Amino acid sequence: MSTGRAQAGGVVYALLIAAALFYLMPVYVLVVTSMKSFAEVSLAHMWALPSGVYFSSFARAWQGDPLHGLRGLGTNFLNSVKLTIPATILSSFLGSLNGYVLAKWRFRGADVVFPAILFGMFIPYQSILIPLVQVLQRLHLYGTLSGLIFVHVVYGIPITTLIFRNYYASVPTDLIEAAEIDGAGIWGVYQRVIVPLSAPALVVAAIWQVTSIWNDFLFGVTVTSNPEVQPITVALNNLAGSYVVEWNVQMGGALLAALPPLLVYVFLGRYFMRGLMAGSLKG
């Protein structure tokens, strides 16, 4: 019995390791290739380890090579940073307000409003792109980073509302009633009771928004056409689509684009998981 169980355990681990190799394989190619020196880069040796750690691929992906018409991703990386931070803060704030009201102030029609807001996170964004471009052009926000921030704030409302609402639902109503007896109104309760308790939901919402705004491509490619303003995903796609760019530089660029969300995931994975579960509506 015990040897049978040990064998079964061995099989389980063998299968788990095989699966891990499958998931790590592209990451291996990505990391290894972007570390190789230009002399070592050859598709025939795609799977070979680099002879040392070289940062030339990253440098070229970051700075580009203006003489040969290669645009670097440095500006775009910074664009993504400038875009992600304010959009995350603003959409989390709106989500917190909505979540609070929907969880604690049962107004008439709330049962319709909540799912109606949530539907906004499932729609294919293609169905709003045409009027979005028209309206942004009217507002003179088309093609600007502010315009893109605005778009991410608006379409971030559903998911942040869901995360905060689910969390606030677990805040004891007694706390709110006590503050109300002390004379606090809807805003007073929010500032004195709700905001100090919000950290756990804020972490989940902020991590979710940081990764999804950083990773967005559709809004970026639709709203920004000037390479100087584009976020990194759009610039990476342009870089990779051009046949003159060496593939190690493409990999270096891909790693640059992947690194921020991967670091967030590695260090704050627990909160990332919660956002994931909230996204499936299971809270």
Add this chain to the structure above:
Amino acid sequence: MIAPSIVAVAVFVYGFVGWTGFVSLTRWNDVLPDYTWAGWRNYLDLFENFRFRIDIVNTAKFTLVFLAACLAIGFALAALLERAFRAEPLFRTIYLAPLAISFIVTGVVWRWLLNPGSAQLGSVGINQLFERLHVGFLRSGWYTDPHIGILAVAIAATWQMSGYTMALYLAGLRGIPDELREAARVDGASEGQIFRRVIVPLLQPVTLSAVIILGHISLKIFDLVVAMTGSGPGFSSDVPAFFMFDTTFRGNHFAQGAGIAEILLVLVAVLTVPYLVYSTRTEVQR
């Protein structure tokens, strides 16, 4: 207090969807807007459209393969992980990592991995790996082969999303009380019977959520196609979301693009609205 958000969602989601619907019923198929009424003509044209017909078939193929692979791999990994006590966090972290990165990054990497190579280059990527492992007969043209096309994209999508399915199943398995299994054991059920008669039925709600979430992702799949293949030979990896973008913003066929977008929206709504209403209802009752 929540009025600004409600107004924003009302305008930017529902108002815009409505406006797109209106555009789809006009003759705006050139650079400048033309709001002359066209009725259902754009839709009728679409269903006759060679490319759109291929796209619908591609979406069906993609959804089928992507869903089947994610559910099977996700479930198998969750069941295995439940038995790998101490190593569980490590493996789980590895399996879920692809989810954190952009579809664009995934597309760029998998385009090289599934590159079929050429006469001068020899085999590259996965094909090269197959040769090294002495299973060269598995080599394939991948996305350059019109018979595979969109299914190559489904492989990359499965790589990215199967960890998510695993996480859903793992949470589901954790939610099953040990007493239930104990009770079945006391009644003389074998482990296999417990699995089939107790565990699998209890996980059905998880499967349903996974099908809805993954299904709506596959209807909307866009970024991965752009970064990995584009339309492919003979539109073999083209999808409606890509056709919409292409025809609207590159071809200036705004009304046609709006029509495709609305068809996509209806498909997504049919899949998600009942689930959304049901989940929020049960939550309110709780």
